[in-house]
Amino acid sequence: MGRTILCKKCKSTFNESVLANRDNPNICPICGESLLAEDDNNSIKEQKEKTKWYYYKEGGGTLMKTLSSCYTPLYTFEAIDVEDAKRQLKEVLPNNPLVNDDSPDVVRCPRCRSTQVQIVPRKFSLLTGFATNKFDRICLNCKKKF
Numbered sequence: 001m002g003r004t005i006l007c008k009k010c011k012s013t014f015n016e017s018v019l020a021n022r023d024n025p026n027i028c029p030i031c032g033e034s035l036l037a038e039d040d041n042n043s044i045k046e047q048k049e050k051t052k053w054y055y056y057k058e059g060g061g062t063l064m065k066t067l068s069s070c071y072t073p074l075y076t077f078e079a080i081d082v083e084d085a086k087r088q089l090k091e092v093l094p095n096n097p098l099v100n101d102d103s104p105d106v107v108r109c110p111r112c113r114s115t116q117v118q119i120v121p122r123k124f125s126l127l128t129g130f131a132t133n134k135f136d137r138i139c140l141n142c143k144k145k146f
Helices: 016-020 082-092
Strands: 004-006 013-015 051-056 062-064 075-079 117-121 135-139
Touching: 004 016, 013 016, 051 082, 062 082, 075 082
Parallel strands: none
Antiparallel strands: 004 013, 051 062, 051 075, 117 135
16 A cells, blocks of 8 residues: 555545556646646746845945945845846835825926925026027036036
């Protein structure tokens, strides 16, 4: 008398001696699924390698793979790709402008991501002789003109 084998898919049980008489004893006679136990380490899916991602607060909040010599990273992540790194960053810093960019109607400075922006009209030009109708945005935090 042999051991009893359970099919994981159809939940049928079989005696090992009955399966030994078949052409392929590793396949369920009911559903055709493999009866071999799959190990998680030897799974069919190939695991992608995780790389280190560094989040720097300086420069408006950047997420990079390279370690900077100028700045110290605020957080370091082990992630598969940039989307995985952003997901991990969102768990740590949920209100981060790099991850949480749900408000496109808010004007932000491209350098420091500040919302303190002032609109200033362009000045009169002596070369053209006319005043222009254009405006510039100036960040009150870093003084960048854009």
